[in-house]
Amino acid sequence: MANNLSVPDEVIISKIYLIRGMKVIIDRDLAELYGVETRRLREQVKRNSDRFPLNFMFQLSEDETNSMVSQNAIPSKQHLGGYMPYVFTEHGVLMLANVLKSEKAMQMSIYIIEIFVRLREMLLTHKDILLKLEELENQVMQNSGDIMRIFSALKQLLIPPDEPRTPIGFKVKGKN
Secondary structure, eight states: OHHHHTOOHHHHHHTEEEETTEEEEEHHHHHHHHTSOHHHHHHHHHHTGGGOOTTTEEEOOHHHHHHHHHTTSSSOTGGGTTOOOEEEOHHHHHHHHHHHTOHHHHHHHHHHHHHHHHHHHHHHHHHHHHHHHHHHHHHHHHHHHHHHHHHHHHHHHHSOOSSOOOOOSOOOTTOO
16 A cells, blocks of 8 residues: 555654644645645535544644644644644544545545554553553662662661770680
8 A cells, every 4th residue: 555655654654643632633734645735625624524523623723733833743824824724533534535535535544544553553562561661660669779778787887886895705814
């Protein structure tokens, strides 16, 4: 599939953002990937608004748009043409390809969804690794507490006692 579309995975991955706890792609980026104008994409979404519930697509707020501009995800607010951008989740990407009804959009949406799935699988793999690291960290923290107690005991052994010790050994009678 990737050979037909000639878009590297990294390009698509770089266009996926985490907004409101969901992985999404901005309408402008999807239009570019699908080979249509952003205006046409928005028209089709408005004509088929019943196919795009909030878990498929939503419009960014002013603050979210400003944040995207500050992260250089969007060049500037003027670049948007006065509109707040729409963003599409994994499900919205597929639905959008259905309403655009172009072969390129359908192929690209399948490719994008495959990347979403791979990202989710990588996240699960990393989650297992993070759990193991957390276990190791807990063990190290417990061990470091034990090590600190050992060092404290060693320091006490190195400090000479303040009171004189009574001599030990044989005592000869008649001598002090």
